[in-house]
Amino acid sequence: MNATRAVFFISDRTGVTAENLGNSLLNQFNGIAFECTTVPFVDSMQRAESLLEQILECAQRRDEKIIVFSSLVNAELRTVFDYHDAIFHIDFFNTFIPSLEGVLQKPSSMIVGLTHGIINEKRYDERMEAVNFALNNDDGITEKNYDEADIILIGVSRSGKTPTCLYLALQYGILAANYPLTPEDLDHAQLPRMIKNHRSKLFGLTIDYQRLSRIRQERRPNSKYANQTHCDYEVRTAESLFKRFDIPYLSTTHKSVEELAAAIIQLKQLIRRC
Amino acid sequence: MNATRAVFFISDRTGVTAENLGNSLLNQFNGIAFECTTVPFVDSMQRAESLLEQILECAQRRDEKIIVFSSLVNAELRTVFDYHDAIFHIDFFNTFIPSLEGVLQKPSSMIVGLTHGIINEKRYDERMEAVNFALNNDDGITEKNYDEADIILIGVSRSGKTPTCLYLALQYGILAANYPLTPEDLDHAQLPRMIKNHRSKLFGLTIDYQRLSRIRQERRPNSKYANQTHCDYEVRTAESLFKRFDIPYLSTTHKSVEELAAAIIQLKQLIRRC
Numbered sequence: 001m002n003a004t005r006a007v008f009f010i011s012d013r014t015g016v017t018a019e020n021l022g023n024s025l026l027n028q029f030n031g032i033a034f035e036c037t038t039v040p041f042v043d044s045m046q047r048a049e050s051l052l053e054q055i056l057e058c059a060q061r062r063d064e065k066i067i068v069f070s071s072l073v074n075a076e077l078r079t080v081f082d083y084h085d086a087i088f089h090i091d092f093f094n095t096f097i098p099s100l101e102g103v104l105q106k107p108s109s110m111i112v113g114l115t116h117g118i119i120n121e122k123r124y125d126e127r128m129e130a131v132n133f134a135l136n137n138d139d140g141i142t143e144k145n146y147d148e149a150d151i152i153l154i155g156v157s158r159s160g161k162t163p164t165c166l167y168l169a170l171q172y173g174i175l176a177a178n179y180p181l182t183p184e185d186l187d188h189a190q191l192p193r194m195i196k197n198h199r200s201k202l203f204g205l206t207i208d209y210q211r212l213s214r215i216r217q218e219r220r221p222n223s224k225y226a227n228q229t230h231c232d233y234e235v236r237t238a239e240s241l242f243k244r245f246d247i248p249y250l251s252t253t254h255k256s257v258e259e260l261a262a263a264i265i266q267l268k269q270l271i272r273r274c
Numbered sequence: 275m276n277a278t279r280a281v282f283f284i285s286d287r288t289g290v291t292a293e294n295l296g297n298s299l300l301n302q303f304n305g306i307a308f309e310c311t312t313v314p315f316v317d318s319m320q321r322a323e324s325l326l327e328q329i330l331e332c333a334q335r336r337d338e339k340i341i342v343f344s345s346l347v348n349a350e351l352r353t354v355f356d357y358h359d360a361i362f363h364i365d366f367f368n369t370f371i372p373s374l375e376g377v378l379q380k381p382s383s384m385i386v387g388l389t390h391g392i393i394n395e396k397r398y399d400e401r402m403e404a405v406n407f408a409l410n411n412d413d414g415i416t417e418k419n420y421d422e423a424d425i426i427l428i429g430v431s432r433s434g435k436t437p438t439c440l441y442l443a444l445q446y447g448i449l450a451a452n453y454p455l456t457p458e459d460l461d462h463a464q465l466p467r468m469i470k471n472h473r474s475k476l477f478g479l480t481i482d483y484q485r486l487s488r489i490r491q492e493r494r495p496n497s498k499y500a501n502q503t504h505c506d507y508e509v510r511t512a513e514s515l516f517k518r519f520d521i522p523y524l525s526t527t528h529k530s531v532e533e534l535a536a537a538i539i540q541l542k543q544l545i546r547r548c
Binding site for chain 1: 279287288289290294295297300301302303304305306314339341345347362364366367369370371373374377378380382383384389390391392393398399402403405406409412434436437440441444445489492528529530531532533535537540
């Protein structure tokens with residue numbers, strides 16, 4: 001038996017859906033290591049058949065059934081991967097579309113590229129504008145756009161503000177600014193001038209001080225900035241500030257940007273633009 | 275009949291998978307407008323039952339079957355939404371996990387939060403480092419990290435370099451720098467000094483000049499920068515440069531960052547870190 005299992009994610013476009021789908025399922029089988037290959041833009045019979053050949057060779061070489069997750073809109077291309085003993089094909093569209101057609105009482109359009117393409121230019125541009133907004137309002141550079149912001153993340157340096165803002169922008173089109181709580185801000189035990197008039201938009205991020213120290217060590221080894229005692233002080237003081245001013249906050253220690261973004265949207269009831 | 279159809283995406287974590295799954299399918303039914311609600315963190319029986327109540331009320335109010343896409347790992351929570359006449363439940367895990375268990379000859383672990391959480395801290399930190407790399411190497415700020423870069427995107431101002439770099443970082447952990455081709459660079463018709471020693475890492479982005487002009491108008495209305503003739507000149511000259519130096523390139527006019535990232539990874543055979 002092989003030490004790993006080979007998996008292919010096949011898509012007529014980016015592969016993001018097939019990967020997402022496949023990984024969600026495969027993650028439920030811990031103890032098995034998967035060797036994953038994503039093949040995007042399988043949009044012609046020629047590409048599908050050459051990929052089929054590659055997969056069948058892989059099956060023969062490994063002497064195992066290959067797991068294939070496909071999100072191919074075109075039914076003709078999809079069936080290329082059906083009915084092979086060497087392939088276990090999870091066909092995303094074929095599994096769900098027929099029953100949805102029944103419920104919606106309408107045939108599906110089966111048009112390629114609708115999910116991660118630019119369907120609506122205006123909406124796409126809004127998302128890109130949100131990315132620019134996050135970049136222009138990162139790290140307390142300026143407060144002049146805070147009126148426009150949907151949310152302002154605050155927290156000590158390296159608590160995870162910037163990636164969370166960028167994810168909120170890229171995934172949901174949310175206008176997210178962030179303001180870093182400096183040691184001086186923390187010493188004053190008051191809300192900094194730049195943000196105090198925007199209380200309702202503030203959301204705090206905190207982090208375990210040991211993890212913070214490790215992250216800061218990468219940036220400035222052996223500095224006061226990265227020192228554990230100092231990190232502990234910053235984190236505790238920031239949390240006190242959040243509590244005193246009734247600012248909702250979350251810890252980024254064990255949460256990914258995806259989880260933080262979803263939780264912030266839910267807690268602050270933010271309106272998503274996509 | 276209602277003008278829209280109500281849809282719920284239900285997840286025990288972020289909802290990203292359920293949304294992605296559901297939207298991919300719903301996008302195939304054009305002409306129908308969907309009113310979508312994402313409910314993340316449905317991780318207790320209490321939350322599931324209160325959500326069920328909300329959905330059943332919605333069905334009654336609208337007098338229609340509600341479409342529910344769930345990615346709930348816990349089987350007990352999932353079944354809360356089964357067997358209701360008013361709910362059409364697409365149960366992502368239950369659909370695929372049993373057959374995968376058969377192929378893999380192993381029961382699934384059914385642990386919540388594996389997909390968009392931090393499973394592997396080191397890998398997650400690499401992704402976040404890639405985001406920092408993109409930010410620190412944006413817009414030709416510095417060339418000192420180009421040796422480390424996996425890819426350097428080049429193109430005229432507002433051709434889409436920054437969001438593409440950020441997406442490559444956030445989604446795939448790829449170290450993506452970018453360098454803006456200035457009008458001065460273009461006049462010289464040579465590869466700019468900062469990038470000419472990194473030819474193998476260069477990838478060009480181009481854009482339709484009319485779309486570029488519209489995007490630049492938003493930033494600096496009625497400027498030479500946004501002028502159509504000037505945009506046309508910049509775009510044509512940049513494309514000539516790509517061709518002369520044999521730099522692969524793509525147009526961002528009708529491609530989303532998701533599509534650009536997938537295509538760049540494929541064309542340049544980049545190694546993904548996640």
